[in-house]
Every structure is written in structure tokens, then in C-alpha cells.
Amino acid sequence: MSTVGTRLPFWKSLGWGEAAFEIASPFLLVWAGKWFVGLVHGFGHLLDNDNVGATVVGTLFFGVVAIAGIVGVSMVPEVLRRLVIESACPCCGARRQRTFGDPAKSDASPTECGECLAYLRAKGVEVTEEHADAADLDWLEYALPPERYLPVVKIDNRSHFKFEMPAMCAICGSPDARQHREIGCGSSGTTQDPSRGYDDKLSHLTAPVCKKHSEAEAPSGDVLEYRSGKLMFASYRYYKAFCELNQIGGAKPPVTG
Numbered sequence: 038m039s040t041v042g043t044r045l046p047f048w049k050s051l052g053w054g055e056a057a058f059e060i061a062s063p064f065l066l067v068w069a070g071k072w073f074v075g076l077v078h079g080f081g082h083l084l085d086n087d088n089v090g091a092t093v094v095g096t097l098f099f100g101v102v103a104i105a106g107i108v109g110v111s112m113v114p115e116v117l118r119r120l121v122i123e124s125a126c127p128c129c130g131a132r133r134q135r136t137f138g139d140p141a142k143s144d145a146s147p148t149e150c151g152e153c154l155a156y157l158r159a160k161g162v163e164v165t166e167e168h169a170d171a172a173d174l175d176w177l178e179y180a181l182p183p184e185r186y187l188p189v190v191k192i193d194n195r196s197h198f199k200f201e202m203p204a205m206c207a208i209c210g211s212p213d214a215r216q217h218r219e220i221g222c223g224s225s226g227t228t229q230d231p232s233r234g235y236d237d238k239l240s241h242l243t244a245p246v247c248k249k250h251s252e253a254e255a256p257s258g259d260v261l262e263y264r265s266g267k268l269m270f271a272s273y274r275y276y277k278a279f280c281e282l283n284q285i286g287g288a289k290p291p292v293t294g
């Protein structure tokens with residue numbers, strides 16, 4: 038299934054803040070560069086007692102300015118190659134503007150529908166659903182955020198989230214999946230994020246795998262991870278089967294009863 042959309046100019050993918058930052062970044066670099074050139078010229082007097090405070094503060098300030106400039110400028114090629122497409126979702130029909138990564142890159146990430154649970158890819162202006170066989174044990178592209186699972190999740194007697202795990206290999210989908218792999222921790226950074234509180238309730242999960250994809254035979258990467266309350270899946274097929282089995286709905290809420 039696929040839909041055909043309209044390609045929009047790349048700058049449509051940028052918010053106002055991001056756009057302003059991109060435009061300002063070359064000027065930031067020049068500004069910081071001028072100051073550092075002045076620093077080199079004035080060398081010798083900089084650390085005189087009168088100047089040392091201004092030198093230290095200026096170096097810190099313009100150091101930050103230079104880093105911001107470098108970050109902004111280095112993002113430009115990536116921003117220019119983004120594919121911004123307005124189309125209907127091939128799965129649920131929701132019409133939206135979506136941004137896709139550089140289609141020439143084999144490791145470009147898929148893009149969420151944003152409405153239903155589907156992940157999408159674009160080829161030119163044609164938008165298709167992610168391939169069922171897609172799986173990546175390093176990046177775990179398919180995310181189930183708490184907003185999606187909280188309305189339906191059950192809690193067990195140790196106050197863990199209780200999910201049914203589809204009876205198939207969490208990588209290749211083989212029904213002969215008699216081994217298990219533990220969920221990995223993908224959380225990083227600040228512990229202030231309130232969604233981190235859900236991580237503990239997800240940390241006991243395991244997913245079935247076939248012999249070929251057991252920890253012993255394919256040790257690197259994870260099939261499942263928790264990441265600040267999000268449940269991340271390596272396999273698109275398994276992600277979809279998991280949502281279906283646990284009645285986690287997208288645009289169309291599951292029929293109950």
C-alpha cells in the first residue's frame with residue numbers, strides 16, 4: 038500500500054526557532070572567529086591583571102558562540118537533504134506533513150505516521166508503510182510511548198506493567214521461538230524526566246527469540262529496550278504484533294467486548 042503526496046520545500050521541516058538558528062549560525066561563527074583573532078593579536082596583554090577577567094569571560098562566552106555556530110552550520114547539509122512530504126498515511130489515511138530522512142542513506146530512520154501506529158518511508162513522493170521484515174538491533178527504531186500504552190496497560194502484583202508478548206521471534210518473526218532475551222536499558226541523560234519512572238515498570242520484560250537470534254548466537258544489540266518510559270522495538274513486525282495483541286490502538290481505537 039502506498040500513497041502519493043506533495044513534496045514541500047525543506048524549510049517546511051523547520052520550526053521558527055530552528056530556522057532562525059540555522060540562519061544565524063554562520064554569523065555566530067564569524068562573530069566568534071573575530072573575537073578569537075583579536076585574542077591572538079592582543080596576546081601578551083590578555084593576562085595582565087586588568088584584563089584577565091574579561092579574557093576568561095570572553096573566551097567562555099565566545100567558545101559557546103563558536104560551538105553553537107559549528108553545530109548549526111554542520112546541520113545544514115542534513116537539513117537540505119530532508120524530504121518533506123504532505124500526504125495521506127497509507128495505513129490510516131491521516132493527512133499530514135511529515136519529514137523523512139535522506140532517502141539516499143540506507144540507514145535513514147523511518148518516520149512515524151503520528152496518528153496511527155504505522156511507521157512510514159518515502160521514495161520520491163511515494164509514501165509506503167515500513168517493511169514488515171525491517172529490524173535493527175542497534176537503533177531500535179519503533180517506539181511505543183507511554184501515551185499509547187498507558188490507557189490499556191495492566192499492572193501486576195509487583196507493580197510492573199503487564200504485557201502479553203507475541204509468540205514469535207522478536208527479530209525475524211519465526212514461530213519457533215523458545216528462548217528469551219531480556220529488555221535492554223536505553224535511557225540516558227537526566228533522571229529528572231518524569232517518564233523515567235515508567236522504566237522500572239518495564240525493566241522485567243523479556244521477548245521470545247528463535248535459536249538463531251538468541252543471546253548466545255547473536256549477542257550484540259537488543260530486541261527490546263526501555264527509553265525514558267518508551268518501549269522500543271528492534272523489529273517492525275514484532276512492534277505491530279505487540280500492539281495488536283495488547284490492544285494498543287492507533288487512530289482507530291480497538292473494539293472492546
Ligand SMILES: [Zn+2]
Nearest residue numbers: 126129150153
Ligand atoms: Zn497512519
Ligand SMILES: [Zn+2]
Nearest residue numbers: 206209247250
Ligand atoms: Zn529469529
